[in-house]
Amino acid sequence: MSAIYSFHGGIHPEEHKSESNTSSIQAAPLPSYLILPVSQHIGAPAKPAVSVGQRVLKGELIAHADGPLSAAVHASSSGYIVAIEPQIVAHPSGLSDTCIIIETDGRDEAMPATPHPNWQSYEISELLGLIRDQGITGLGGAGFPSAYKLNSDGIHTLIINGVECEPYITADDRLMRERSDLLGQGINILQHITGAQQVLIGIEDNKPEAIKAVGTACEDRDWTVASIPTKYPSGGEKQLIELLTGKQVPRRGIPADLGIVCQNVATAVAIAQAVLEGQPLISRITTLTGERIANKGNYEVRLGTPVEHLLQHGGYTPEQSQKVIMGGPLMGFTLPDPRVPIVKTTNCILAPSKTELASDTQSQPCIRCGHCADVCPASLLPQQLYWYAKSQNHEQLNAHNLADCIECGACAYVCPSALPLVQFYRAAKAEIKEKSIEQRQADIAKTRFEARLARLERDAAEREATRAARKAEAKAKAEQDSRFAGEEDPVQAAIERAKAKKARLQQNGEPNSLHSKIEELTAKLERAKFGLERAHMSGKEEKVLTALSASVQRLERLLASAQAKQEQAQEPSE
Amino acid sequence: MGSELLSNLLWPVAALLALGASFGALLGFAAVKFKTEGNPVVDQVNALLPQTQCGQCSYPGCRPYAEAIVAGESINKCPPGGEATIHALADLLNLEPLPLDAEHGIEQANTVAYIREDECIGCTKCIQACPVDAILGAAKLMHTIIASECTGCDLCVEPCPVDCIDMIELPTTLQNWSWPLPHQPSIIATDKLHGNAV
Numbered sequence: 001m002s003a004i005y006s007f008h009g010g011i012h013p014e015e016h017k018s019e020s021n022t023s024s025i026q027a028a029p030l031p032s033y034l035i036l037p038v039s040q041h042i043g044a045p046a047k048p049a050v051s052v053g054q055r056v057l058k059g060e061l062i063a064h065a066d067g068p069l070s071a072a073v074h075a076s077s078s079g080y081i082v083a084i085e086p087q088i089v090a091h092p093s094g095l096s097d098t099c100i101i102i103e104t105d106g107r108d109e110a111m112p113a114t115p116h117p118n119w120q121s122y123e124i125s126e127l128l129g130l131i132r133d134q135g136i137t138g139l140g141g142a143g144f145p146s147a148y149k150l151n152s153d154g155i156h157t158l159i160i161n162g163v164e165c166e167p168y169i170t171a172d173d174r175l176m177r178e179r180s181d182l183l184g185q186g187i188n189i190l191q192h193i194t195g196a197q198q199v200l201i202g203i204e205d206n207k208p209e210a211i212k213a214v215g216t217a218c219e220d221r222d223w224t225v226a227s228i229p230t231k232y233p234s235g236g237e238k239q240l241i242e243l244l245t246g247k248q249v250p251r252r253g254i255p256a257d258l259g260i261v262c263q264n265v266a267t268a269v270a271i272a273q274a275v276l277e278g279q280p281l282i283s284r285i286t287t288l289t290g291e292r293i294a295n296k297g298n299y300e301v302r303l304g305t306p307v308e309h310l311l312q313h314g315g316y317t318p319e320q321s322q323k324v325i326m327g328g329p330l331m332g333f334t335l336p337d338p339r340v341p342i343v344k345t346t347n348c349i350l351a352p353s354k355t356e357l358a359s360d361t362q363s364q365p366c367i368r369c370g371h372c373a374d375v376c377p378a379s380l381l382p383q384q385l386y387w388y389a390k391s392q393n394h395e396q397l398n399a400h401n402l403a404d405c406i407e408c409g410a411c412a413y414v415c416p417s418a419l420p421l422v423q424f425y426r427a428a429k430a431e432i433k434e435k436s437i438e439q440r441q442a443d444i445a446k447t448r449f450e451a452r453l454a455r456l457e458r459d460a461a462e463r464e465a466t467r468a469a470r471k472a473e474a475k476a477k478a479e480q481d482s483r484f485a486g487e488e489d490p491v492q493a494a495i496e497r498a499k500a501k502k503a504r505l506q507q508n509g510e511p512n513s514l515h516s517k518i519e520e521l522t523a524k525l526e527r528a529k530f531g532l533e534r535a536h537m538s539g540k541e542e543k544v545l546t547a548l549s550a551s552v553q554r555l556e557r558l559l560a561s562a563q564a565k566q567e568q569a570q571e572p573s574e
Numbered sequence: 575m576g577s578e579l580l581s582n583l584l585w586p587v588a589a590l591l592a593l594g595a596s597f598g599a600l601l602g603f604a605a606v607k608f609k610t611e612g613n614p615v616v617d618q619v620n621a622l623l624p625q626t627q628c629g630q631c632s633y634p635g636c637r638p639y640a641e642a643i644v645a646g647e648s649i650n651k652c653p654p655g656g657e658a659t660i661h662a663l664a665d666l667l668n669l670e671p672l673p674l675d676a677e678h679g680i681e682q683a684n685t686v687a688y689i690r691e692d693e694c695i696g697c698t699k700c701i702q703a704c705p706v707d708a709i710l711g712a713a714k715l716m717h718t719i720i721a722s723e724c725t726g727c728d729l730c731v732e733p734c735p736v737d738c739i740d741m742i743e744l745p746t747t748l749q750n751w752s753w754p755l756p757h758q759p760s761i762i763a764t765d766k767l768h769g770n771a772v
């Protein structure tokens with residue numbers, strides 16, 4: 001037996017385990033409706049693969065995993081799909097989420113299973129695929145998809161978590177006592193997948209029967225069954241690792257960084273069933289306990305069974321403003337509605353009486369006694385965190401490592417002022433997360449806004465450039481034109497010419513018609529020649545050029561004949 | 575005796591002058607070489623603004639408002655940022671936090687624009703109005719909003735000639751739900767009015 005280390009803090013609340021751990025696991029009756037949420041795990045919700053009205057068999061896939069961090073959902077019994085719609089789910093918010101609702105037909109007809117007895121010959125990836133397809137998630141509490149967690153390299157130690165440190169809950173205790181063979185086979189498969197050399201099984205010393213049963217089941221193996229002292233929260237992943245190996249998981253790190261992977265005992269059994277028997281995760285063991293329950297004990301419940309149905313089966317007699325808690329008294333939450341379904345992570349349903357579990361005592365001011373810091377398993381300063389959470393001082397909360405809080409509730413348990421400390425931390429964590437999301441969105445918006453401004457500027461510059469180019473072109477053309485036209489405006493010039501002619505006619509009285517005609521023709525010829533030259537320069541069409549040169553020739557001819565006539569007229573007078 | 579006094583006096587003066595000149599030159603060089611481009615305070619202020627680019631502050635975007643704040647504009651004109659932004663700005667600039675100026679709008683839940691696509695006539699007016707290019711579409715073709723990029727500034731609502739853009743509040747889902755801060759304990763009755771008694 002290897003050495004048992006210790007971790008800081010921890011509490012010893014009343015155990016309340018004996019109420020429910022004396023009787024063996026019973027099968028809970030089948031409800032008439034099964035409500036199966038598509039999101040019973042951490043990660044992306046599963047995608048429904050069935051349609052309303054379809055008949056499904058027990059174990060049939062009804063929603064497949066969407067991406068690597070997701071888990072499939074299977075029908076827990078045979079029946080018809082009656083709806084795929086939002087329903088209130090087991091969540092402290094009381095919000096609704098997509099659920100697949102099956103009306104059971106009572107025949108409990110199962111899909112033919114495909115067992116894999118020779119799993120040792122399989123590739124690791126095939127085994128991981130099997131685990132993933134059978135919808136296995138961590139059954140201890142968080143519901144992390146198992147295949148994803150097991151898919152890490154460099155694992156040297158496999159830790160099997162059978163601590164079950166929270167009061168009232170005995171599901172894992174009974175499971176270890178009654179199904180230790182399956183557990184052993186499950187650990188075998190897990191060791192094969194992870195390639196771990198060392199296997200440590202941690203069980204609290206308040207479960208001697210379980211320790212004995214597991215010890216017997218793995219006698220012929222070199223695994224270590226470690227009996228650890230009863231203390232809450234020894235079952236926390238990081239706490240158990242510290243207890244068994246003396247190592248602390250680095251901040252913001254995961255156990256795989258230390259070469260360690262942790263799996264709950266119930267998960268190991270589910271994996272054994274999935275691989276050896278080909279059975280998907282369609283039921284789990286849930287502790288039903290509390291003073292308002294007559295038949296306390298552990299029940300094998302089909303996933304999707306409404307809590308109400310299980311309570312009725314357990315002989316539930318509610319008192320006024322009765323609270324029903326899902327999970328334990330320290331980390332569980334009050335159910336918003338008793339109709340919510342049992343899901344993969346539901347290890348306990350607790351219906352306490354008012355005297356049993358004090359509810360909502362008026363909290364008093366913090367007196368800075370420091371008990372919370374003594375019991376904090378993460379070695380934080382809960383009262384400082386409390387002050388900063390209250391004043392929403394996120395900078396200081398980060399400086400005091402709020403992110404390392406595992407929300408175990410030990411601080412709130414010992415608080416003499418009954419402050420709801422964990423709720424403060426949860427709210428503060430949510431706020432910090434929200435802020436960081438907002439900041440990220442603001443950064444995206446800023447980038448997009450700046451990109452848009454840059455684009456608009458570029459467009460404007462381009463438009464300006466084309467405009468400037470057009471202007472320059474027009475100017476160049478105008479200059480070319482003016483070179484030919486001189487300074488004269490052609491219209492003005494024509495008017496001038498007409499005026500001059502009129503004036504000349506008036507001056508001469510009797511017009512010397514021949515003389516004036518020659519003058520006129522000379523001017524016309526000048527203009528025609530000028531026009532021809534201009535047409536040549538500006539590259540006019542062939543037709544235009546021919547017409548212009550023809551008119552020049554014509555004018556030349558006319559002028560020549562006019563000059564000849566004048567010479568004739570002058571000769572007789574001499 | 576006189577010349578000794580003079581040299582005793584001159585040397586230190588000369589040394590100090592030399593030191594002064596050399597350090598002055600060094601500082602002058604550094605001022606030119608390591609000159610800060612733009613005003614760094616504007617960047618800091620801009621980083622605290624929510625970047626919705628909504629213009630509710632009467633400036634054409636967050637950066638212009640940041641520049642105006644540095645130039646002396648009051649810090650309470652940003653409704654999307656709300657009280658949290660005002661406090662952050664007050665902390666940064668060492669000013670008194672002011673209540674939000676209601677003239678520029680009130681703090682509202684986050685919204686996202688939604689185009690009723692059947693009614694869209696494809697005029698592109700909203701596309702031109704969007705400060706973050708979060709609207710997709712072309713002339714005479716239906717437009718749609720890229721919800722993940724929309725800042726909820728509602729600048730697209732007014733230009734729409736057929737009023738087919740709605741601003742819808744983001745629903746609370748299991749993914750974005752968060753624990754509320756617990757009810758603050760208050761045992762002294764008269765302290766209740768002040769909100770927090772402890």
